[in-house]
Amino acid sequence: MQWLAFGNLAFLWMFPAIILLYILKRKYEDQAVASILLWQRVLQNREANRPWQKLERYLLLFLQLLVALLLLLALLRPAVPVEGAIAAHTVLVIDSSGSMLAREGQQTRLELSKQAALKVVEHLGSNQRLTLVEMGREPKVLVSKSGDQAALRQALNGIVPRAGTGDSRAALSLAKAIAASEPGSGIMWFGDGDRGRMAESDFSALQPEAFRHIQPGVTQDNLAVGSFVTQLRDGRMEGLLRIDNYGLSERKGRAVIYDREHRVLDVGNLTVAAKGSFSLSFSDLPSSPAYEAELEIKQDALSEDNRAWSVPFASGKARAVLVSPAGNRFLTQALLYGNRVELETMNRLPDRLDDKVDLWIFDGVVPKQLPKGNLLLVAPAESASWFEAYGTQKLTRPLETNKPEHPLLAYADLKDVHVAEHVAWKPISGMEPLVSSGDQAVISAGTLQGRRAVILGFDLHQSDFPLRPAFPIFMQNSLSWLSPAQSVPIGTAYPGETVVLPLTPGAAMRVLIQPDGKQIQVDGQGSVYLYAVPEQTGLFTLRETRGRDELTRYFAVQMRAAESDIAPKTLQVPVYEGDEKPKGDAGQQLQGMQVKGMKGLRELAVWLVLAALLTAFAEWAVYRRGY
Amino acid sequence: MSYLLDPSFLRRLERMQVVSRRMMSGSHMGKRRSRSLGSSLEFADFRSYYPGDDLRQLDWNAYARLGKLLLKTFLDERELHITLYLDCSLSMNYGSPSKFAQAVQLAAALGYVSLQHLDRVSVYAFEDRVTARQPFLLGKGKSHALFQFLNGLRPGGTGSINRALRSGAAIHGKPGVSVILSDFLFEDGYEAGISFVQASQQEVILVQMLTEEERRPQLQGDLRLIDSETQAGKEIALSPPVLKDYRQSLADFQSSMKAFAARRGMVYVDADPSLPIEDIVFKTFAPMGLIR
Numbered sequence: 001m002q003w004l005a006f007g008n009l010a011f012l013w014m015f016p017a018i019i020l021l022y023i024l025k026r027k028y029e030d031q032a033v034a035s036i037l038l039w040q041r042v043l044q045n046r047e048a049n050r051p052w053q054k055l056e057r058y059l060l061l062f063l064q065l066l067v068a069l070l071l072l073l074a075l076l077r078p079a080v081p082v083e084g085a086i087a088a089h090t091v092l093v094i095d096s097s098g099s100m101l102a103r104e105g106q107q108t109r110l111e112l113s114k115q116a117a118l119k120v121v122e123h124l125g126s127n128q129r130l131t132l133v134e135m136g137r138e139p140k141v142l143v144s145k146s147g148d149q150a151a152l153r154q155a156l157n158g159i160v161p162r163a164g165t166g167d168s169r170a171a172l173s174l175a176k177a178i179a180a181s182e183p184g185s186g187i188m189w190f191g192d193g194d195r196g197r198m199a200e201s202d203f204s205a206l207q208p209e210a211f212r213h214i215q216p217g218v219t220q221d222n223l224a225v226g227s228f229v230t231q232l233r234d235g236r237m238e239g240l241l242r243i244d245n246y247g248l249s250e251r252k253g254r255a256v257i258y259d260r261e262h263r264v265l266d267v268g269n270l271t272v273a274a275k276g277s278f279s280l281s282f283s284d285l286p287s288s289p290a291y292e293a294e295l296e297i298k299q300d301a302l303s304e305d306n307r308a309w310s311v312p313f314a315s316g317k318a319r320a321v322l323v324s325p326a327g328n329r330f331l332t333q334a335l336l337y338g339n340r341v342e343l344e345t346m347n348r349l350p351d352r353l354d355d356k357v358d359l360w361i362f363d364g365v366v367p368k369q370l371p372k373g374n375l376l377l378v379a380p381a382e383s384a385s386w387f388e389a390y391g392t393q394k395l396t397r398p399l400e401t402n403k404p405e406h407p408l409l410a411y412a413d414l415k416d417v418h419v420a421e422h423v424a425w426k427p428i429s430g431m432e433p434l435v436s437s438g439d440q441a442v443i444s445a446g447t448l449q450g451r452r453a454v455i456l457g458f459d460l461h462q463s464d465f466p467l468r469p470a471f472p473i474f475m476q477n478s479l480s481w482l483s484p485a486q487s488v489p490i491g492t493a494y495p496g497e498t499v500v501l502p503l504t505p506g507a508a509m510r511v512l513i514q515p516d517g518k519q520i521q522v523d524g525q526g527s528v529y530l531y532a533v534p535e536q537t538g539l540f541t542l543r544e545t546r547g548r549d550e551l552t553r554y555f556a557v558q559m560r561a562a563e564s565d566i567a568p569k570t571l572q573v574p575v576y577e578g579d580e581k582p583k584g585d586a587g588q589q590l591q592g593m594q595v596k597g598m599k600g601l602r603e604l605a606v607w608l609v610l611a612a613l614l615t616a617f618a619e620w621a622v623y624r625r626g627y
Numbered sequence: 628m629s630y631l632l633d634p635s636f637l638r639r640l641e642r643m644q645v646v647s648r649r650m651m652s653g654s655h656m657g658k659r660r661s662r663s664l665g666s667s668l669e670f671a672d673f674r675s676y677y678p679g680d681d682l683r684q685l686d687w688n689a690y691a692r693l694g695k696l697l698l699k700t701f702l703d704e705r706e707l708h709i710t711l712y713l714d715c716s717l718s719m720n721y722g723s724p725s726k727f728a729q730a731v732q733l734a735a736a737l738g739y740v741s742l743q744h745l746d747r748v749s750v751y752a753f754e755d756r757v758t759a760r761q762p763f764l765l766g767k768g769k770s771h772a773l774f775q776f777l778n779g780l781r782p783g784g785t786g787s788i789n790r791a792l793r794s795g796a797a798i799h800g801k802p803g804v805s806v807i808l809s810d811f812l813f814e815d816g817y818e819a820g821i822s823f824v825q826a827s828q829q830e831v832i833l834v835q836m837l838t839e840e841e842r843r844p845q846l847q848g849d850l851r852l853i854d855s856e857t858q859a860g861k862e863i864a865l866s867p868p869v870l871k872d873y874r875q876s877l878a879d880f881q882s883s884m885k886a887f888a889a890r891r892g893m894v895y896v897d898a899d900p901s902l903p904i905e906d907i908v909f910k911t912f913a914p915m916g917l918i919r
Contacts, residue, residue: 028851028862034721034841035812036854036861041876042869043861059866 004077004603011075014068019061063619070612074605086212087186089145091131091175092117095191096159097166098495098563102192102301104218110161112216113190120188121152131178132156135171135191137164137496141178162535163304164496165560168196176205186210192217193569194562208572217568219301221247224564225308226277228293230285232312239282239310241293245272246565253297255280259288260539260554270295288312290539290554305564309539309556311490318342318483319356323349324363330466331363331378334475341479358504359482364459374482375453378460381423386449390424395458397438406434408445408454408477412470419465422458431455445481452502452528454478490542490555493533501529504551507544515539515557533557631735631774636905640736643908643918644744647707647804647830673697708749708803709741710829713777715752715759716786717855718812722838722900727782729900729907730808730836736908737806738773740918742766749799750776753791754784762799785856788813792820802828811835811884814857818887831893832917835884836900837877844873 033039094117100110107115117132124130124147132143132155142155168191179185187206193215203211226242245251250273257266265285272278285291295306320341322331325348335343341359353360353371360371366382366389383389399414414435422442427433430448433441444455460466483502493499501522503510510522512531515538522529522542533540537558544551632640676685676696689697711734719727734750741748742764749762750773761776788809791797805824811817811833825831846852851860863869881897888895896915898907912918 028849028860030853030860031846031850032853032855033844034718034726034810034838034855036852036859037812037814038841038873038876038880039852039861039863041880042872043863045872045876046869058864 004079006076008072008075008077011072014072015065018064018068059622060619063615063622067612067615067619070608070615074608074612077603077605078608079603086188087184087210088127089129089131089179089182089185090120091133091178091185091187092120093133093135093139093171093175093187093189093191094156094159095135095166095168095171095189095194096162097135097168097191097194098163098304098559099192099194099302099566100216101161101163101304102217102219102222102566103303104216104301108161109192109216110159113214114156114159116214116216117156117188117190118153121149121156124149124152133171133175133178134159135166135168136162137167139167139171139174141174144178145182160535162496163537163559163563164494164535165563166191166194166196168194169198169202172198172202176202179210186212189213189571190216191571192566193571194565195569195571196562198571203572211572213571215568215570217566220567221249221251221299222302222305222564222566223247223251223253223272223295223297223300224302224305224561225293225295225558226561228291228308228310230291230310230312236283237285237287237312239266239285239291239293241268241280241282241308243270243272243278243280243295244561244564245274245276245278246567248274250274251297253295256294256296257282257285258292258294259286260290260292261288262292265291289552290556292539302564302566304537305559307537308558309554311554311556318358318479320344320359320361320479320483321346321354321357322361322363323347323365323367324361326364328363328378328460330460330471331361331475334466334472335361335479337472338476338479340476341483359479370449370451372451374451375448376478376482377453377455379423379458379462380425380455387428388426390426392421393424393440394421395419395437395440395442399435399437399442401435403432403434406445407481408443408474409434410473410477412474412477414465414468414470414474417463417465417468417470419458419463421462425455425457447528450528452482454482490553493531493540493555493557494560495533495535495537495557498530498532499555501531501542501555503529504544504546507546507551509545511543513541513543631778632732632739632904636736637739639905640740640908641743643740643913645707645709645737645741645746645804645918646916670699670701672700674700707741707744707746708799708801709737709746710749710751710799710803710805710824711738712792712797712805712807712809712824713750713752713780714754714786714788714807714809715780715782716754716784716813717782718786718810719836720782721855722840724900725782726810726836726838726900729898729904730834731777731780732904733834733898733907734806734808735774735777736904737918738764738777739770742770742773747801747803748773751797752780753786753788753797755787755790756794757791757796758784760796786813787815788817788820789815790820793823798824798827800827803830804832805829806832806834808834808836810837810841812841817884821887821893822891825891825893831888831891832896833884833888833893834896834898835881836898839899839901842874842877842899844870846870 094113096110100108100113102109104112121130129145129147130143130152131141131145132152134140134142143152146152175187179187187210189211193213224244224246226244228241230237230239239257241255243255250271252271255268255270256264259265266282268280268282270278270280291310293308300306318341320335321344322335323346324331332345335341349365349367353367353369355372357371357373359374359376361376361378362380363378364381366377366380366384366387368384370386380387381389381392399417399419401409401414403409419442424440427441428448431444431446431453433444435443442457446453465471490499490501512520512522514520514534515536540555540557542553673686673689674697676698680698684698686697686699689695713730713734715727719725719730738748738750745766748764750760751757752759759780761773764773807821821831821833847865849864851862853860885895894915894917896911898911908918
């Protein structure tokens with residue numbers, strides 16, 4: 001409760017005035033009676049019952065005082081805080097990540113959050129302003145410091161549900177930055193409290209009253225497809241489905257496997273313990289370019305993660321050519337392993353480089369012309385128009401892994417690898433060093449004029465790399481990364497994120513078909529195409545025409561597993577006592593963010609005036625009846 | 628004085644008499660059966676003849692049967708002494724008809740009844756002292772004097788039954804029935820005065836007259852109540868709780884008076900002056916056995 005016009009307390013003089021009037025007004029009419037003997041007794045009795053009963057006879061006075069009190073309260077303009085903006089300037093952050101699609105009753109969490117935010121907009125005081133931030137994959141400011149309710153409402157209604165993740169940390173940073181730009185700002189967070197990359201320290205600079213988390217979520221019952229993999233083994237298609245239960249109770253249901261044309265292939269029953277996982281395996285699935293698994297369960301809060309798609313491994317082979325004048329047994333063996341590429345070996349550089357080759361491997365030679373396919377350069381000691389080598393150098397510093405998260409280095413541990421000498425080359429834009437020695441790149445990977453390329457800067461014979469377990473793994477990773485054809489699936493993409501689509505070299509026309517049927521022309525130069533995945537899940541189709549062939553590849557877009565954990569969590573600003581509060585830069589910056597008593601307020605003055613009016617009527621009635 | 632009491636009412640009254648619970652022993656012949664033997668027609672006993680006795684009273688039949696001279700004795704019939712005390716304080720002058728007017732009529736009725744029965748009637752009007760009296764009226768012929776006396780009474784002054792009745796002037800010394808007509812609303816109480824009257828061998832009948840206004844006051848607002856006698860004012864803001872308290876206070880007052888009367892062997896009559904006088908006599912006094 002707040003008093004918006006406390007100064008009006010000056011009207012307190014009403015009370016003594018009324019009492020004074022009452023004292024002055026209290027004029028007794030003379031009334032002759034036969035005897036006041038009995039009245040005297042009455043008065044004696046009543047005076048004996050002081051003080052309360054004595055007050056009864058001043059009913060009118062009390063009613064008048066009540067009217068005055070109500071009017072005085074109305075003048076003070078009391079207001080109660082309602083679910084409104086918490087500060088003069090409030091930053092509303094709306095979480096629109098996939099977990100907000102979870103249903104709470106009839107509505108999704110996002111709808112509930114939007115309604116709550118709309119309420120804030122509705123109760124916006126005349127001197128209050130809002131900034132609306134949508135916590136998308138990247139936080140977006142929809143409306144900035146506006147008091148325009150129509151614009152805010154429109155922006156709010158424009159927030160659509162997404163299947164992707166949200167960057168809560170970035171959203172919080174943005175909100176804090178906006179809040180810090182104006183003293184007396186607050187942040188209201190509408191979301192289910194998924195912390196994402198948020199750390200406790202992100203909150204430490206906030207004043208507890210300057211941050212309010214509005215939680216729309218209640219339920220946490222959710223079953224999700226954890227993973228769905230299909231693979232051809234011994235000529236039979238096998239499928240493995242893992243179902244994760246994020247809820248607190250055991251769930252039963254069934255899983256249905258469909259093929260590309262949505263025909264039922266197989267059905268399995270599932271029982272998933274609370275917070276547990278359950279695996280179903282399917283063998284001998286009929287052949288299909290892609291499979292879909294769908295969970296059939298009752299009462300699942302989030303249905304978007306009940307479907308998953310799988311594109312079976314190795315549905316086509318890439319054509320690779322190894323040019324190795326000196327011959328390289330290590331390389332040949334490593335490339336042949338797994339029978340993943342159709343390998344052609346050459347002793348010298350061909351006069352004309354074949355356009356149809358998907359992957360060129362040059363061991364110790366560098367072609368004058370850059371071929372069309374992807375490239376793996378091993379010990380490139382020569383210079384060409386597109387490549388400049390500095391010559392062979394001794395390596396004096398141990399190898400350092402710069403990009404351990406790069407797919408080429410997945411599971412490949414280069415710690416114990418020793419290299420005697422290597423080729424130094426001029427850095428190429430688009431290529432990044434994965435492994436280096438000092439400031440010299442030893443292994444680089446990246447995009448070279450629109451095609452993928454890996455440079456292994458040393459002769460394998462000058463190193464113990466081929467003897468390490470890391471070598472075959474690295475080579476398989478390289479094949480996966482460099483093979484454009486569907487020798488490996490494109491991989492699972494996530495809504496709202498970008499995916500790198502390896503393109504088939506030499507294709508004339510490429511069309512990307514979204515699950516909703518929308519077709520996109522892909523005019524990719526080179527061997528990769530960066531595709532920003534729209535906010536939808538499902539099976540995407542990439543159709544390429546190369547000559548008379550039509551190549552169709554699929555990739556699945558599904559929600560990230562983190563979004564399946566829909567358990568509501570609370571975000572709050574930790575309260576520190578005394579000097580405990582850390583004094584960081586951000587803390588200094590936000591020192592001024594003290595939210596003054598500016599809650600969303602509903603004024604009660606109107607009701608008080610009404611009550612005063614009613615009391616006045618009551619007073620009149622009392623007066624009429626002569627109490 | 629036909630305007631004081633209606634002639635037909637008077638005729639009805641002639642058939643009534645004031646009832647007394649005790650044998651009367653007045654010095655004048657009346658119509659009351661007395662404990663003394665006397666000359667009424669009511670047989671009492673036989674006794675032996677002594678020379679000098681009235682021969683007319685010898686029972687000759689007994690003499691014929693027994694040969695002894697026996698004298699029949701008869702109960703003497705004596706008059707009852709009715710004393711009417713009339714409160715003439717100003718507080719009686721309220722109500723419509725006023726308590727005083729009704730009290731006068733009631734006194735007239737009771738006095739008339741008593742005179743008709745050859746009872747002796749004394750009337751005392753008092754305020755804080757006896758202001759007028761008409762003692763020892765006897766015989767039907769004195770009705771006129773009674774009515775005239777009553778007619779001449781006017782209410783006025785402050786009342787005090789204690790002081791008035793305890794002054795020697797209010798007591799005539801003859802045993803009998805005393806009827807006190809008053810509202811009994813006296814500042815200094817009523818017990819001492821009434822007890823004093825009872826002590827002078829009186830059967831006391833207390834007739835309390837309270838107007839409708841006193842029983843159920845219809846007053847409202849902030850009032851200064853002015854006592855008609857003392858002119859003392861009492862400021863009071865009237866509200867339903869106050870009026871409720873007043874009715875409770877009145878009930879307490881009446882019940883304490885009833886208790887006093889019962890304790891002292893007196894009769895308490897709550898007479899409503901708003902009723903016609905006939906109703907008071909025949910519907911209030913008669914059912915209580917005070918007159919018959």
